Amino acid sequence: MLDIQQLARKNVRELKPYSCARDEYNGDTGIFLDANENSIGSVLNIDLNRYPDPRQIELKARITTIKGSEMDRLFLGNGSDEVIDLLIRVFCEPADDKIMILPPTYGMYKVAADINNVAVVEVPLTSDFQIDTGLVFRNTDSAKLIFICSPNNPTGNCLREADIKTIMEKFNGLIIIDEAYIDFTPKKSWLPKLNQYPNLVIMQTFSKAWGLASIRLGMAFADPQIVELLTKIKYPYNVNGATQQLALEALSYGDKKNDLVAQILTEREALIKQLEKLKIVEKVYPTDANFVLVKFQRAKPVFDFLIEKQIVVRDRSQMIRCDNSLRITVGAAEENKKLIDALKIYRG
Numbered sequence: 001m002l003d004i005q006q007l008a009r010k011n012v013r014e015l016k017p018y019s020c021a022r023d024e025y026n027g028d029t030g031i032f033l034d035a036n037e038n039s040i041g042s043v044l045n046i047d048l049n050r051y052p053d054p055r056q057i058e059l060k061a062r063i064t065t066i067k068g069s070e071m072d073r074l075f076l077g078n079g080s081d082e083v084i085d086l087l088i089r090v091f092c093e094p095a096d097d098k099i100m101i102l103p104p105t106y107g108m109y110k111v112a113a114d115i116n117n118v119a120v121v122e123v124p125l126t127s128d129f130q131i132d133t134g135l136v137f138r139n140t141d142s143a144k145l146i147f148i149c150s151p152n153n154p155t156g157n158c159l160r161e162a163d164i165k166t167i168m169e170k171f172n173g174l175i176i177i178d179e180a181y182i183d184f185t186p187k188k189s190w191l192p193k194l195n196q197y198p199n200l201v202i203m204q205t206f207s208k209a210w211g212l213a214s215i216r217l218g219m220a221f222a223d224p225q226i227v228e229l230l231t232k233i234k235y236p237y238n239v240n241g242a243t244q245q246l247a248l249e250a251l252s253y254g255d256k257k258n259d260l261v262a263q264i265l266t267e268r269e270a271l272i273k274q275l276e277k278l279k280i281v282e283k284v285y286p287t288d289a290n291f292v293l294v295k296f297q298r299a300k301p302v303f304d305f306l307i308e309k310q311i312v313v314r315d316r317s318q319m320i321r322c323d324n325s326l327r328i329t330v331g332a333a334e335e336n337k338k339l340i341d342a343l344k345i346y347r348g
């Protein structure tokens with residue numbers, strides 16, 4: 001059985017966190033002269049003159065009701081990117097501990113580790129973008145965290161459930177499953193398995209299906225001990241008041257989110273069909289996300305040509321197993337049409 005406290009850094013375990021003014025009084029009515037805010041109001045005609053709830057109680061209550069989880073199993077961050085950084089800072093001793101990543105994958109795991117001077121063990125995915133579990137276990141001895149992105153960015157596919165399960169059962173550290181793109185796949189979230197695996201952290205975000213990348217709101221579902229450790233080291237007001245208000249409002253529009261997802265899936269299928277017809281395209285990889293990885297005969301000149309046409313995609317050619325590949329986000333219908341029209345006139 002994994003001892004989460006022992007896994008955390010000693011200084012974090014022993015840390016006495018900053019206590020903010022609002023930690024000492026739970027009521028929401030009263031005369032608040034404790035936090036040096038502007039008591040008269042704000043220059044904007046919106047209710048933003050008070051510091052936000054550092055524990056995000058109302059928002060967490062709504063999210064956990066919708067997700068069928070519990071309040072003490074949810075951590076909210078300034079995007080999932082903050083959660084990634086905080087997980088590394090809670091558990092990894094700089095210059096000493098390691099994380100494991102499975103490239104090609106989302107770039108922020110390595111960047112966050114590099115910022116914190118934490119080493120990164122890279123275990124590449126197989127040629128069909130699945131986990132090489134044998135290689136994972138030959139390298140896990142010293143890694144404290146494994147980041148598993150499913151559906152994976154930039155490849156778009158989900159990683160095999162059986163492989164993830166094997167890792168969860170055998171790995172003696174935390175398994176972080178990044179489900180940023182979970183709404184775009186028929187495959188199930190790992191969320192219902194949380195109670196079974198105390199070493200599991202599931203990250204989701206408001207940036208993709210909900211269409212709220214700008215408000216910066218990421219979620220981590222995990223064992224209450226992990227949530228408590230993350231809460232201990234976060235900045236007190238890491239999720240700002242406007243974000244909390246907007247997210248609460250957004251959660252009443254679940255149908256609208258589903259509708260957006262359905263539209264993206266329709267566009268995705270149409271886009272894939274069009275891309276597959278192009279001679280310059282070698283392969284359109286299967287995708288379970290709101291983007292598609294496309295292999296070209298030569299990607300760089302295609303990328304440059306699209307930039308000339310003011311169409312911006314992401315060149316992933318430098319990543320392992322992604323040579324000559326561009327990652328293309330599914331656009332709105334007219335954007336996809338402009339992309340395809342441009343690719344049709346490209347002469348490499």
Ligand SMILES: Cc1ncc(COP(=O)(O)O)c(C=O)c1O
Pocket residue numbers: 078079080081082106149152153178180204205206207213216217218
């Ligand atoms: C796999 C993955 N995780 C996390 C993020 C970042 O999410 P957020 O906007 O919540 O920081 C991204 C953004 O592209 C992503 O691709």
